[in-house]
Amino acid sequence: MIQRLTDALGADSVLHAPEDLAVYRFDGYATGATPGVVVLPRTTRDICAVMKVAKEFGVPVVARGAGTGLCGGATPGLGAIVVSFARMNRILELDIARRRVRVQPGVVNLDLSTDVARHRLFYAPDPASQRSCTIGGNIGTNAGGPHCLAYGTTTSHVLGLEVVDEHGEVFTTHIDDIGYDLTGALVGGEGTLGMVSSAWLRLTRMPQSVRVWLVAFGDIDSASETVSAILAAGIVPTALEMMDATIISAVEAVYHAGYPTDAAAVLLIESAGFEEDMERCQTDIARIARDHGALSWHAASSQRERDALWLGRKSAAGAIGSMTPNYYIQDVTVPRTKLPHALRAVEEAVRANGLRVGNVFHAGDGNLHPLIMYDKRNAYEVAAVVEAGTQILTTAIALGGTISGEHGIGSEKRETLGLVYSSDDLDPMLRLRDVFNASGLLNPEKIFPSGARCAEVR
Ligand SMILES: Cc1cc2nc3c(=O)[nH]c(=O)nc-3n(C[C@H](O)[C@H](O)[C@H](O)COP(=O)(O)OP(=O)(O)OC[C@H]3O[C@@H](n4cnc5c(N)ncnc54)[C@H](O)[C@@H]3O)c2cc1C
Structure with missing residues (x-):
């Protein structure tokens, strides 16, 4: 199998030395087994060739972006083929007039926004991991991020997909297609429905004005109640994030973001829009915060200060590593x-x-x-x-919530999926998976509880 993959992709695109394979066992959450081989395709045709070899040898295939996933979605089973999209990291087409872009799956999320910033555009879904995670992984998990409160998660920004299916054939979908919305069905597929080889994405125009406020509270309940009150008042900030005292002190120790270390909780609030609307927005949010006992209110006065406040928030998980x-x-x-x-x-x-x-x-x-x-x-x-x-x-x-907001199910939560879905609920999803993945070779042992097929889910 390794020889066949080498013939198709070239020796420098096929890794099989034990020390190379070892690092592909992990993602941000879990340790899987050692894969049999790792391939680094450069083109859609390469992916097709890999899938055909996988099918011929009956070996499972696991798509991998940056491996920052937090549910064991990109971890392989023993001997599997890992398809790393690290080399498929090009922006293929940019349509500024229609605010659309076509990218390969290995493009890093933040690199896309950085690249289109010169046209005053950005890509709205912004996971806190956006400095490393890829568009393919974001599509695989339907990733969210702080700014998805106003702009929506990844699924709201994917216009079309090019996908390599389980037979190594290519199909495309687009939200303008009549009939079933296959694009929507494929987003969040965690690599179980096909491998995304390129994607058309919606870009968003940069707002005229952006305001960022940091509001400190003496207790967590007051901060939480302020969140509910802001949204209940019909105000939808572009981001509304909370950090508690433990996170504040971890971030301050490492990043000196300017968070008040005597607060029990802070809200990082951002609103964006027309300049004249921002004043009213600020007045309304400040009043609600005051009514809920805010200890202090700080408005960032420059882009630099806004960036520092956001860097602290997006680096919080890393900062905890110091504790x-x-x-x-x-x-x-x-x-x-x-x-x-x-x-x-x-x-x-x-x-x-x-x-x-x-x-x-x-x-x-x-x-x-x-x-x-x-x-x-x-x-x-x-x-x-x-x-x-x-x-x-x-x-x-x-409390009426659910077991994943944005990280996905992967291997981590597959056995707990039965807590929210009965086998009757899971059956249509399994049948959808079978349409795209009848062979079961695409990222097996993910999402669905073991035994789900036999209606064993309680
Ligand atoms: C510090 C930190 C902060 C994070 N913050 C957030 C956050 O704010 N919001 C959020 O949603 N997540 C967050 N995450 C989780 C993670 O970054 C996201 O799930 C991200 O979308 C994963 O991207 P990735 O490129 O690393 O994908 P991977 O982890 O490599 O893969 C994720 C899933 O997508 C599949 N996949 C990868 N590429 C493709 C492809 N081309 N075609 C089909 N399937 C594919 C994989 O098989 C796997 O199931 C965070 C993670 C860390 C470590």
């Missing part, structure tokens, strides 16, 4: 009005298991990301973090 040998990021959603309750439950679950937590999250979406600190060399702490994570999942469901 703990390991951390586990949970990803659940709850209705926004249940945020105070959910945050108390997170604290209780983590404390009851003898651990510590920092909370940094997309508060406007009710999308919690508790970062639970532990030491993976300590078996007790490993068991405790699993237990705390499970308790947080079940609490989110009990």
Whole structure:
């Protein structure tokens, strides 16, 4: 099989030495098994050739972007072919008039916005990992990000896809196609429905004016209630993020972003639009924050200061690394009005298991990301973090939320999918997967619970 792949792609595009394979076992969450081979295609035709060889040998194929995924989506099973899109990182076409761009899947999310900035355009979905994660991975997970509160997640920005299917054939979809919305169905497929070889994306015009405010609170409940009150007043900021005291001190120690270290929580709020609307927006949000007991209110006065405040937020997970040998990021959603309750439950679950937590999250979406600190060399702490994570999942469901806001299901949450879906719910999804992946070679053992096919899901 390796010889056939080498014949098709060239020796420099096929890795099979043990030390090369070892680094492809992981993503941002999990450790998989050692793949049999890693291929680095340059073109759609290369991907087709890989898929044909995989089919002939009956070997599973796992698509991989940057491997920043947090649910074990890009981890391989033993002997699988990993398809890394690292070399397919070109912007293929840019249509400024229609604000559209066609990119290869390995383009890094932030590189796209940086490249089109000279046309006063940007690509709106901005995961906190945007300095490394790729468009292919974002499409695979339907990634979100702080600014998705106003602009929508990845699925709202994908106009069309070119996909290599399980037979090594290419098909394309576009949201303007009549009939079924296949583009929508494929986004969030986690590599189980085909490999995206290029994508047409919507670009967004930069707003005339951007304001960023940092609001400090003496307790978490007041910050959470402010979030609900802002949205209930009909104001939709472009981003509405919350960080607790643990995250604030971790970020300040490393990045000196300018967050108040005496606050129990801060809200990082951004609004964008026409200059004349911004004054009113600022007045309204400031009044709501004051009514909910805000301790302080700070408006960033320059682009530099805005960038510093955002760098702190987007680097929070890295900053926590200075406080703990390991951390586990949970990803659940709850209705926004249940945020105070959910945050108390997170604290209780983590404390009851003898651990510590920092909370940094997309508060406007009710999308919690508790970062639970532990030491993976300590078996007790490993068991405790699993237990705390499970308790947080079940609490989110009990509050009317769900088990993933944006990171996906992957291998991490496949067995817990049965907590939110019955086998009757899963059956249409499995049948959709079978249409695109009848052979089961595309990223097997992901998303669906083991035994789901036999209606064994409780
Ligand atoms: C510090 C940190 C912060 C993060 N913040 C956020 C955040 O704010 N919002 C958010 O949504 N996520 C966040 N993430 C999670 C992660 O960055 C996203 O899920 C991202 O979309 C993964 O992109 P990737 O290129 O690393 O993909 P990978 O991890 O390599 O792959 C992710 C999934 O997509 C599939 N895939 C990859 N390429 C293709 C392709 N070409 N065709 C089909 N399927 C493909 C893979 O098989 C896998 O199932 C964060 C992660 C970290 C480490």
